[in-house]
């Protein structure tokens with residue numbers, strides 16, 4: 066029996082897709098990468114996942130774990146190689162297994178959609194804080210495997226800081242049960258951290274215990290205009306001094322980015338006119354009046370000091386949602402307007418303005434026709450620095466692949482020069498393996514290979530993702 070037939074015999078009817086039924090699973094979020102697969106499998110339980118992995122391991126056949134396909138580095142969809150892999154989609158594993166409000170933990174299947182987990186936490190008066198534009202589609206296994214960041218990292222950390230335990234099917238098909246809901250556990254190596262951010266190259270996450278936080282009862286949200294990023298940094302410093310931990314969100318974008326969002330979503334009006342825009346949010350369990358007064362006082366002081374140009378404070382939930390929609394709409398707008406080449410770099414928070422000046426100047430020198438589109442989780446030092454070409458300009462280039470590499474190199478060199486990273490929160494995927502090889506310290510890079518070999522000696526887990534398939538450890 067061939068492998069799809071064998072997998073069909075192990076799973077319930079309809080759990081193995083082939084031919085045209087696979088098409089939705091073969092394309093990345095950008096619509097730029099279409100791969101091929103032997104079949105798509107839709108397991109319902111960890112035991113189903115283990116059975117699929119065992120069958121693939123016996124056949125020496127590659128597997129691509131797949132979540133909501135919202136990843137931005139092409140990690141969750143296969144390439145177009147000679148030996149198409151088996152896609153293992155977690156989309157049918159969506160059970161909330163247990164919630165313990167007092168312990169502040171929730172046990173979930175890896176295929177749960179992020180927004181469903183956020184809602185389940187709210188039902189018991191708790192917060193699961195990871196929040197990003199794709200939260201209505203991305204899955205818990207996906208955000209863990211990419212160690213996603215988002216708009217609340219400033220206060221709550223990345224996904225890594227919000228994972229207490231994991232259940233993982235290892236590359237030989239055994240199930241590792243690490244579903245612990247403990248705040249303290251020094252019993253040997255903290256294995257879960259190996260799988261967080263591993264982009265499905267070390268095993269398949271089937272379940273997770275996530276950390277819950279007290280649910281804020283009050284929010285104060287503002288849209289603020291500044292004339293340059295250096296002044297935004299001063300405002301960040303002021304808010305951290307005045308509001309401390311209550312500051313959850315400090316997001317920067319330039320006017321070009323905001324114009325793109327509004328052109329794509331004309332129903333949400335621009336709150337103010339400025340060269341640079343900030344979305345700021347405070348959250349607390351105190352009364353809303355206290356929080357609004359605190360934000361207003363800080364913004365008034367900033368205005369008097371000449372740090373900000375203008376500000377609008379959300380007066381109700383609808384206005385707050387509108388402000389947040391402008392921020393969360395950036396990726397969608399960039400997908401639809403022009404041809405966008407996007408980098409995801411990080412530098413120290415205080416270096417963000419210097420990075421922006423250097424990268425903008427370098428790109429403008431070589432590509433004066435391009436538009437620079439910036440959106441930044443500034444409170445975390447993370448900048449999505451995008452270079453946008455009109456379709457006409459892009460279509461006229463003789464060597465588009467060379468242009469992609471040239472811009473990536475210019476921008477990542479600027480981050481490197483400031484001690485930064487070329488991959489802040491989106492991972493490596495299939496897009497940045499050359500950058501990882503080139504920009505990572507050799508001892509670290511070789512250790513990554515050894516780790517991969519130890520977990521997955523046959524190289525069947527998401528090959529060609531993170532580490533190049535052809536790489537040798539010297």
Ligand SMILES: Cc1cc2nc3c(=O)[nH]c(=O)nc-3n(C[C@H](O)[C@H](O)[C@H](O)COP(=O)(O)OP(=O)(O)OC[C@H]3O[C@@H](n4cnc5c(N)ncnc54)[C@H](O)[C@@H]3O)c2cc1C
Pocket residue numbers: 094129130131132133134135136137140141142155175176196197198199202203204205206207208209210211212213214215216263264265266268269270271396397490491527530
């Ligand atoms: C509109 C939009 C906004 C975004 N905003 C942000 C943001 O603010 N911050 C941020 O960090 N990211 C952001 N992202 C990208 C982010 O990486 C993804 O949205 C999310 O983390 C991926 O989840 P997914 O379920 O779609 O995973 P997929 O894209 O399906 O997969 C991503 C990787 O995880 C692996 N994987 C998936 N599930 C499993 C599993 N169960 N076990 C093992 N491996 C698995 C895949 O093999 C792949 O390597 C955004 C994306 C979009 C489209």
